Each structure stands twice: as structure tokens, then as C-alpha cells.
Amino acid sequence: MNTDMQNDMIKKTTPYSEEWLTELQQLLGKSTCDQLGLYAIPSTLLLSVVVPVYNEKETLHLILEKIRSVPINKEIILVDDCSKDGTTDLLKQMEQDQANA
CATH class of the missing domain: 3.30.160 (Double Stranded RNA Binding Domain)
Structure with a gap:
């Protein structure tokens, strides 16, 4: 998958959602996401x-x-x-x- 397709895929998800984090982890790796402090915010949070x-x-x-x-x-x-x-x-x-x- 090329970079443009990956960027388009990530842009279509809600930032900080579980889906967004999963896509970033697939793209960057879980350890990189952890090091960057990327995480999902629970949808129930207000x-x-x-x-x-x-x-x-x-x-x-x-x-x-x-x-x-x-x-x-x-x-x-x-x-x-x-x-x-x-x-x-x-x-x-x-x-x-x-x-x-």
C-alpha cells in the first residue's frame, strides 16, 4: 500500500478513535505509537x-x-x-x- 493510500485511510477515521489508533499501529507499529504517546480516547468520554x-x-x-x-x-x-x-x-x-x- 502506498503512502497516499495510507494517509487517505487514516484521514477517513475519527481522530483518537479505536479505529484510528489501530490503523496507526498497523502503519507505524505498536511500540512506535506507544513512544509517541498516541492513544484512543473512549467514545463515552465527555x-x-x-x-x-x-x-x-x-x-x-x-x-x-x-x-x-x-x-x-x-x-x-x-x-x-x-x-x-x-x-x-x-x-x-x-x-x-x-x-x-
Whole structure:
């Protein structure tokens, strides 16, 4: 199997899944994967990400985009401590938008 085919095969699996790890172990060998610290994350895992967002109106969408891009099941908890730049209003709008989706 050539390298392009191997890369395509790995790209089609969910990162950090059992299937992903098995394919990497077949490609690289188990000991290499162990040395590199490659492992599968249980599909039942739910990561809680708590983010303080004081005066983050301008960066909030980027922050959430970065967090959401990590391929792990997660809940995102945003904590605002009386921001003065409109962060609170943005959070309320985002919450309403998500409820309507």
C-alpha cells in the first residue's frame, strides 16, 4: 500500500478513535505509537471545558471555534464575570441562537 493510500485511510477515521489508533499501529507499529504517546480516547468520554470570558466580545467567536475544532466529545461552559464590553449580551444572543437551532 502506498503512502497516499495510507494517509487517505487514516484521514477517513475519527481522530483518537479505536479505529484510528489501530490503523496507526498497523502503519507505524505498536511500540512506535506507544513512544509517541498516541492513544484512543473512549467514545463515552465527555470533556468539560470551562472558559472565563471577561471582556472577550471581540475574541469569543474565535475562542469557541478553536475549542469546537478539537475532535473530542465536550461540553463548553462559558463563565462571564460582569463584562463591560458587551460580552454578556453576546453570550445571551448565542444561547438564544443555539436554543432556536
